Amino acid sequence: MRDTADPILQQSDEVAEALAAGAPVVALESTIISHGLPQPRNLEVARELEGIVREAGAVPATIAVLDGVARVGLDEAELERVATEPGLRKLGQRDLPVAAALKASGATTVSATSFLAARAGIRIFATGGLGGVHRGWTQDQDESADLDTLARTRITVVCAGVKSILDVPATLQRLETRGVTVAGYRTDTFPGFYLHSSGEPIDWRIESPEQAAAIMRGQDSFGGQESALIVANPVPVDRQLDPVLHDRVLAEALAAAEREGVTGQAITPFLLGYLVRGTGGASLEANLAAVRGNTALAALIALRWAER
Ligand code: PSU
Ligand code: MN
16 A cells, blocks of 8 residues: 555555556446445455456556545455445545544545545546436435536546436436536437436437547646536446336335435435345346446546547
8 A cells, every 4th residue: 555645545556556657547436335235246246347447458446435544446355344344434525534534434425436536646437327316306405416526526437327216307407507528428318327228318429438538638628617527328228127117116215215214325325225125136237237337438448548
């Protein structure tokens, strides 16, 4: 573990060397591992995602906070801690100084991971689905901090859109208002996380990792607000969750959350967990197919980006 000049984070030797050499690096988040996927599958997946990045010729940097230290690049034992430690917290960007001060450990969401990755000099990040505007926003104003961070962080996030548990049209509107660039990867509609398509149109379609890297260069040339690029990469149709099953179990999950009074940080893990059980594991397979595809595409974009 290398003490970088930055007092707020530590990079693994492998990540620090790759960044110093200008080699391709892909950031991976940890909340999906600790809170988004069931044990023991989550640890296998964490390893598998790192393997996908390596196979493509890039270096994976899984990000988490351990004993108050923000870590960029985890070794095997640290990855295992993230997957198995009971009561590990879920940290958004705003929680990072608190975790540091109190020497707490936690998994990082898209917001915290994007912040730390950008701060470390990593430009590309892969996840499953972003957080966004929750259904019922007019009641509770629950909008993921992911959107705010992406509006002011220069990072490229490869994802299967936003989680389908959310209000997808409202989230797309917020991304537009906040100035976050969105491009569909070989699709004209915004992906639906577990589903190939959410049915919502998107303005821009790209066909290749080269085009993604070219947009990123464009973002830097045009300057202005330091916002993100979302590369929206759908799960393949033959790997998606059956849309009828999806809609039925999601309606049950939303009703159960309301009945049980689940709110705040707990709502996303609750709904994802409900869907896994309610679909007999089929939602988990669709989620994993999406994350794998996003990770592979992120690695290809990182390779093109490193050619600068
Ligand atoms: N993608 C997945 N599963 C997940 C997440 C993303 O396939 O569990 C996590 C991300 O860490 C994202 C978080 O930032 O869900 C959103 O949480 P919230 O809605 O509380 O902001
Ligand atoms: Mn929330």
